[in-house]
Amino acid sequence: MLNVAIVGTGAICPSHIKGYLTFPGKCRIVALCDIYPDKAERLKEEFLLDVSIYDNYQDLLKNEDVDLISICTPPYTHSEIAIGSLNAGKHVLVEKPMASSLEECDSMNEAAKKNQKLLSVIAQNRFTTPMMNLKNVLDTELIGNILHTQVDSYWWRGHSYYDLWWRGTWEKEGGGCTLNHAVHHIDIFQWMRGIPTEVTAVISNTAHDNAEVEDISIAIARYADGSLAQITSSVIHHGEEQQLIFQGEKARVSVPWKVKASVSKENGFPEENSELEQKLTDVYENQSALVYEGHPGQINNMINAINNKEPLLVDGIQGRQTLELITAIYQSANLKQTVSLPLTEKSPFYTRKGILSSVNHFMKR
Structure with missing residues (x-):
């Protein structure tokens, strides 16, 4: 059972929540993080989630029980949060676009390789x-x-x-x-x-x-x-x-x-x-x-890649390209x-x- 945390609870976050809730036998959402915690609280109530709320991702990364982090923040923050998460030993699924520059993409891919963790970029279509x-x-x-x-x-x-x-x-x-x-x-x-x-x-x-x-x-x-x-x-x-x-x-x-x-x-x-x-x-x-399409389809691929070593369809190299x-x-x-x-x-x-x-x-x- 993978423990999942989501950083950023804006407009795209519900797509990730619904995606993870599609697979209750494979994963569970344990934390939501947003610099505006009231937004996270609203989603916690809306989806009846039993989760911890964080107001900064650095504190979240100290939670050793978290296996996978979804990043749903504005693009200019993707690189910093992804690299921090990978260095903390978490797998990362980051929303599109992957980052604000190719330099940041390369740093993210290097962190994934160094820490032997999976990095995937949302391409739900x-x-x-x-x-x-x-x-x-x-x-x-x-x-x-x-x-x-x-x-x-x-x-x-x-x-x-x-x-x-x-x-x-x-x-x-x-x-x-x-x-x-x-x-x-x-x-x-x-x-x-x-x-x-x-x-x-x-x-x-x-x-x-x-x-x-x-x-x-x-x-x-x-x-x-x-x-x-x-x-x-x-x-x-x-x-x-x-x-x-x-x-x-x-x-x-x-x-x-x-x-x-x-x-x-x-x-x-x-x-x-x-x-x-x-x-x-x-x-x-x-x-x-396809049995699962859109975000659930990609989330299922990510979960299976982590648990069963299945091929990751959209990795950091594809995201960079x-x-x-x-x-x-x-x-x-x-x-x-x-x-x-x-x-x-x-x-x-x-x-x-x-x-x-x-x-x-x-x-x-």
Whole structure:
């Protein structure tokens, strides 16, 4: 039985609580921690939890009975709390984004390795049946080499969304929609497609004059084989329609699920390849639905990785790769240059200090 503590009892915390409560035979929540303990008390009462309440994580880490810590605090605090938890001998599940900089990610991964503890980064959208099914379709390579990928991470947030004290600031939130909304789609994109060799991007703030950060970004990524990807991150799109489309040599597939396959007529114009479309549809549909999806799915994977040595689907290395791609978008857009990957310690955006000294503030707070 794993003893779990949750640090940070804001908006995302209930998703973690519900996730752990899904597995009463495997884990139990023993502590909640927040600098505003009354928030923790409210959740304790709401979910009828038998837990201790802490007002700082340092005291929590002294509790030797805690095995696993979920970190649900603002992004700029992730690294400090995660490293402290790992050094205290706790496993760590940290909310997205992993940290505020690649330097912090590397320090977190080093702490996990040094202490031989597991570090996982929340990417709950991987743990959905449609995404797993699409990943399996791509793994068959039936669509041929991927030539173009389209990532539309469209969200909509009103002006008041950025009135919260830490939101919309480079120092506290670490970025805008690219980091804090599109992170899910960018994570899935790099999981399915891999990291490109270069990125060219632009960012802007078009509708939120109470935020320092961007509310839209558009990036073009290039791979070594010449294939391209376009990634749009936004909180200004009504309808919040989101999709990932993979155009292969032989067919296109996407989430939401859609498949089209073509063969060439003698004159080069397309003709439907219904046989391949059916084959791809069969692969997509003839897979078992996930028993647990979203946060419960990832929490179950984390618990099983700790208890049964099962593979961890989203570890700290994967979390870093997602932030690396986002960092490349910010570096390209702010410095107005094409950025080559991978990013190293020489990147001006490798450290949090470097980012804060280089980014454009769309407004001052």
